[in-house]
Amino acid sequence: MLRYNGLAISPPYAAEVGGDVHDSWNDAPQQLHRPRDFVPKIVVSSPSPVDLAPTLVRKLQRFARLEAADIDALSAISETPKTLRAGHILVSEGYRPGNVFLIEGGMACRYKLLPNGQRQILGFLIPGDLCDIHFARSGRPDHSVALLSNSQIVKIPERRIAEMLAAHPRIERALALAEQLDVAILREWLLNVGQRNALQKLSHFFCEMHVRLDKIGLVDDDGSFDLPVNQSALADTTGLTPVHINRTLQRLRNDGLVRLHHRRLLILDHDRLAATAGFDDEYLQFQQCKR
């Protein structure tokens, strides 16, 4: 039952169990294992002063009709992103971050650890996602956030966020709605982990990431996208075991549904994948401004 053997818990997470990371922004990368290169496939954002936080603006426009002043404000709070390495811990459970982080490129995940080292991944943060308005405003975070790949991260001081929200109610509303979507995803995950079998869990996760990344233009024409996870991370996402993930992955591969190689997922037959998952993207369609 316990799984604290170096497989499930990669060094950066294990290190944190007794750690006391506060603001690791300028730290040298913490991970002991080899860093994986972040290959910005679609978003080739070498951010220029005129095009700051493009991912955030694009995302929020799905939830509210932003005006020029709003977009200016968003640009004003967005510093140039900094590239942090895979394994970097943005938010550590119990320690008030004091900052909000914006994922400009790359990927991160929320997770909780059990005292014995078991890890449950609670969600994935993709470009445009903010982490975390509420950590900053209230209490200590009840979970941690770490980078899955080398990622471009914008750090925004808590105070500037607060000022912006106060001055721009449309942004505040858009963020609140965006968060509602995150909660809807969380609910679907509970259903996924609680009720479906291994094959369904894994394929459902793949379908969800496909839809989410497709919305922000990170899926290639051939239906492939970056998914910087190893099989342990998939295990901690679905509540399964790395070994069982391996075997389930093989089934999906042999059935001609997906291929996961070089931290990229290729969906070969989207319809059949969705069918085996029992996937219905309705819960992801929550947004105010449909186009």
Place this chain on the structure above:
Amino acid sequence: MLRYNGLAISPPYAAEVGGDVHDSWNDAPQQLHRPRDFVPKIVVSSPSPVDLAPTLVRKLQRFARLEAADIDALSAISETPKTLRAGHILVSEGYRPGNVFLIEGGMACRYKLLPNGQRQILGFLIPGDLCDIHFARSGRPDHSVALLSNSQIVKIPERRIAEMLAAHPRIERALALAEQLDVAILREWLLNVGQRNALQKLSHFFCEMHVRLDKIGLVDDDGSFDLPVNQSALADTTGLTPVHINRTLQRLRNDGLVRLHHRRLLILDHDRLAATAGFDDEYLQFQQCKR
């Protein structure tokens, strides 16, 4: 794997699979099974005009320092509660409710259904809980809410809620924080269902309900409280099977930890229960105004 045999899905839920309930406020009770009496043990609220929505005010005061005007506003929107029967569906997935419901007494649960009838319970609503600000403001609900026991429910039109929130930012903030707590609970549930074994899952759920109900004064001196669930509901809460819940419950009982009788849970040894669950109530302590 499938479980659509009358055990897991009680009639009211099964009936809803193909149903189209919108506003069932004045409907005759929908459930086919025998209604369970709601015995208001602690809250003996025969609500008088001067003491409306006491549960909501008390709850929100945990999250913000409300002033007299705020409390007046809360009283103003609160009609006299109506007693609805166990099984009543307050919110039905996909159908915009148009109202917000306040649980004044009794208990309800959020849940999602799979096409084959499997049900995952997503959370419990206890007195003082509101359901659901966000359903009203945006999109269609992605899950349903049903009463677990005969309950006293206040119906509040969407528009009145919106007006109140606009006029009383402290209330809005308190509600937002209250919702953050709900999300923290949801995250802990995902950890629970994903990573713990049957014994831990069940005892963790019991610990959580104990803390939540204790905060609002619904736990007796002897450590017992109303928990209007059958073993199928516990199964759908934890992602287990009714049969396995039964056996796990027996273990807890034989170990002298809890007794569940007449829809009341008696915790015999709180410390040992928390120990077997690996329960840490930190995630439930999220609140702005500690006293």
Place this chain on the structure above:
DNA sequence: CGGAAGATTGATAACTCTCAAAAATAGTGG
């Protein structure tokens, strides 16, 4: 090339599920 992390495989165990039936409990109606 060397070493570490990750993926894969095989054998075995364990937890949890399924099925089916019996016992107990609670609400219904005469």
Place this chain on the structure above:
DNA sequence: CCACTATTTTTGAGAGTTATCAATCTTCCG
């Protein structure tokens, strides 16, 4: 108030999915 019925709880046996353990192979990076 008692019999009657539906629901819920309990039990047993057996099956199945998933976990565990341990070794090997592969890949990646320095």
